[in-house]
Amino acid sequence: MTFTRRAAAEMRRRATDVAARALGAGRAPGGAALGQRLVWAGTFHSIANRLLRHYAGALRLDPQFTVLDRGDAADVLDALRTELGLAQKEQRFPRKDTCLQIYSHRVNTRGALRATLEGQFPWCAHWEETLTGLYRAYVERKQRESLLDYDDLLLYWHVMMSDARLAARIGAQFDHVLVDEYQDTNTLQADILHALKPDGAGMVVVGDDAQSIYSFRAASVENILGFPDRFTPRAEVITLAQNYRST
Structure with a gap:
């Protein structure tokens, strides 16, 4: 992945x-x-999409669900902004892309909306109550129309992995799990991977803690720094000192 x-x-x-x-x-x-x-090889979202369609029944999902890309998801939020009268407020309400960024950050950090607003979007903090209503309408629209955005793909995958029996079944499908650019994973992704291989057997991640630049997308460098200690026995760390691109 x-x-x-x-x-x-x-x-x-x-x-x-x-x-x-x-x-x-x-x-x-x-x-x-x-x-x-x-x-099986792909992005986190493509692997999640494949698994969710296979195990849709366990989650009460329509296996023919439609995946919204970032642009589509932002457009749905924009339509809801208009329907709820938020686009016409005298004090400018956050634009659709900002609304999606806030929603995505909250989902992927598994934190509270207030924490996301205060930590990453302080200029939007006074809209907390209104944003809560917008996101509630967004979730209802997606559920009603069998829509999943990119964040839902990870969220539902995490829900699957929270079921011990289902997690064991899914984990048994894969003898080995290889993850590249691990420093760019967020809390949700790290928890999913740990549930796939809770004892660490067959798990290999590659990354560079000095290259973690996506904290605004909820990536956490703590995932790679703390990776060895998530497992018993402790994961082995192999330092790659030679750059194949330049040597």
């Missing part, structure tokens, strides 16, 4: 090749196809 489609495609290519060679099928007819079937 990683954070961009391009990076995910590269990881898929490499992991598929390794899997095919490990099975002795690298050069055999159909060997590449076998490797592709064995490997």
Whole structure:
């Protein structure tokens, strides 16, 4: 798992090749196809999408749900702003993109709206009560129309992993879990990964704590700094001192 489609495609290519060679099928007819079937690779959201459609019944979701990208989600919030009369207020109400950023940050940090506003969007803090109503209407609209935004994909995945039996079943699907750019994970993603492999067996993460630059998107550098101590026995740390791009 990683954070961009391009990076995910590269990881898929490499992991598929390794899997095919490990099975002795690298050069055999159909060997590449076998490797592709064995490997799940993608962004966090694409893997979540795939799992949620498979386990939709356990969550009482319509397996044919529609995924809203960031632009679509912002447009839904904008429509609700207008319906609720918030766009016409004398004191300017936060724009649709800001409303989505606030909502996304709160979901991915698993924190309270007030904490998100005071910590990241203090200029919007006086709109807390109104934003609460807007987000309630947003959730109701999504549920009524079988819509999931990117944050919902992670949120529902986390809900699945909170069920011990379901988490064990999902975790057993994967012998190994590899995560790139781990320093960019948020609290929700880190908790999902820990639930996938609670003892750490088969879990490998790669990252650089000096490259954590997405705190405004709820990424937490504490995830990579504290990763070794989340497991018993403690995870092994291997320092990669050579940069393959420049050496």
